[in-house]
Amino acid sequence: MTRPPTAAQRRVIDAADPVTGRLKGTEAQLAALVKRGLAFRHPRPPHDHFLTPAGHRIREAEEPRAPVEAGAPAGGVFAARVGGEEPAADGPGRTREVHSAWQGLLELRRMTNRDGETDRPCGWERSHLVQAAALALEAAGHRPAQGDGGPGYLVRATPQPEAVAVHAPDPGSLRACAATLERAGWQVSEHNDPRAGARYLLASPRRA
Incomplete structure (x- = not known):
């Protein structure tokens, strides 16, 4: 069984950038995390260190989150x-x-996608589907629904692997959300929810 990180290593992991996973610490601390497979040193200058998926899992497993x-x-x-x-x-x-x-x-896409491209989602997004899709929408100026309803988008997990559902109050808003996600590198299809009597989107990160 792999030993848990030391207290000092845990502090470095906890202080990582919440989106990119960029790490700050001494050379010895960063090298130790790399050796344990919890971080990697980016090959391009300035050769910063970032959490690996295993490092992200450790950070999130013990961090109290909603x-x-x-x-x-x-x-x-x-x-x-x-x-x-x-x-x-x-x-x-x-x-x-x-x-x-x-x-x-x-920037995380640029550094972790094999070809350095930023036009398609990266591994972090595939493991945080709902937040990744919501960030793409909010960053493009779409407004989320508040409270129990009202105008705005809703992003929800689905039973399907690598797919989220996106709901919007009217067809125009739904089409605008679809266009935003497609520009952000997601594959999008529109479906009908017979129970709610409304259309919704299924979106999944594009791989190529």
């Missing part, structure tokens, strides 16, 4: 709004947070 569907930030960590949250103040601060998170995600 469910992904709730989209609530834990401990002040940025969380994309997936829709259905309690009404929250919007303003320049939130706009900056969303922009920074989206730019960080594009």
Whole structure:
């Protein structure tokens, strides 16, 4: 059984950027995390270190978080709004947070996609489908539904592997969400929900 990280290594893991997984620490700490498969050193300058999927799992397994569907930030960590949250103040601060998170995600794509391309989702997005899709929507200016309903998008997990459902209040909004996700590198198809009497999107990260 693999030994858990030391207290010092755990602090480095906990302090990683919540979107990109970029690490800060001493050379010895970072090298130890690489040796244990919890981090990797990027081959391109400036050769920063980032969490591997195993490192992300350790960080998330012990970090108290609200469910992904709730989209609530834990401990002040940025969380994309997936829709259905309690009404929250919007303003320049939130706009900056969303922009920074989206730019960080594009950088993570550049560094972790094999060919360095940023036009398709990366591994982090495939393991955080709901938040990734919601971030793409919010970064493009779409507004999430608040509280128990109202106008705005809702992103929800589905039983299908690598697919999320996106709901919007009207056909025009649904088409706009589809166009945004397609530009962000997602494959999107429109379906009918006979129980709700409404259309919705199924979206999954494009692989090539």
